[in-house]
Amino acid sequence: MSLETQGRAWQEYSKGLWRENPIFAMVLGMCPTLAVTNSAINALAMGLATTFVLVGSSTLISLLRNHIPKQVRISTFIVVIATFVTVADYTLEAIAYDIHKELGAFIALIVVNCIILGRQEAFASKNTVFYSIMDALGMGSGFTFALLLLGSSREILGSGSLFGIDLFGPHYEPWVIMILPPGGFIMLGLILLGFNALGEWRQRLRDETRTGEAA
């Protein structure tokens, strides 16, 4: 693998983590983001299931990209995505029955998560398999990371625990609103605020360095 390929692969991967993070930067896939992040374990399972579907679909779509007529591409993408979602659904029910019960309909709803169809249309259908996988892995990791951040903070505040482990003892009065739907909106808003503030601060830092260099 040449240095250039390596560099581009890293770029395709890392953009999903931060710069083009599906939740923090593109604000896509809000339905599972708000619905299943009431505990860290649910967020993690949802993130991993979505990553699996994303990587599988991107690989296949990228492999077949020259054979799918563009008039039927969206329908073909949906068939491919729906198949991977069904596989993920049954697999999860077989290996992690309790988590599957908790996530309920939201696993099946990965089909309509616009992050996945979006990546097929914007990336996998135009790029080689290797870069498509890197892109899908990056977006999946970014999505999982964002869900986990949201899920952990909501579980800590709303249930006083993390991954089901009690953190504060019996005298902690849980802030129940945080694990209810409004808590999802409040927490997501706060995290988006923090994310944008951080981005702005980094931008200013970069500008200052440049001005300093110019002078």
Next chain:
Amino acid sequence: MSVELEGSKQAEPSAFRLVGTLGLAGLVSGFAIVGIYVATLPKITANKKAALQHAIFEVVPGAAHTQALRLSDEGRMVPDPEEEAPAVYAAYDESGAFAGYAIPAKGPGFQDTIALIFGYRPAEHAITGLRVLESRETPGLGDKIVKDQAFVEQWGKLRFDPSAAPPVLELVKGKASNPHQVEAITGATISSRSVTKIVNKALAERTPQLPEPGSEPPLAGGGGEQR
């Protein structure tokens, strides 16, 4: 020029090719879905059964074996060794003596159907335990019917008077003063009421169908599920 030619060629693939692509995608997808369904079915069935089995052992203290019963055409509970339509589970202790029934029941909750199972000993008219199997109650409030220890544990000590007019169990706010009273959870009154209603309804329906105390169906020889 060549770009244009390629563009016009791609813009108009034959209808056959379009249908063929989608048909092939559907066919492959169909095989993949059926494949994963068949591959995971035994494990999923086993998971469901294990979850149910675990719940039965929890609601009937001392249970070590179970046997499914179904409703016969005469309206009585009879052994259902094939588990075709299990309606009630009879539980037996280590020695094979009858320990109690586990009765599954369903009913409307605050948001969605609540499915639960409770233990019942007809001789003493006693509820011996209760577990919620499926629910989508509000996290943090309604889901206390699953997570609130005090609420769950009180179901292990309930007794009712069989001669009283149904519903035999009564939901109360605050302290229960009678063995047939269920203490509602503060902040989850509707979910608590749903659970009580479901149990009352199931008791009214099932108790007349159960065999007379003392004539419970014996544990099928060597059969039944073991702990």
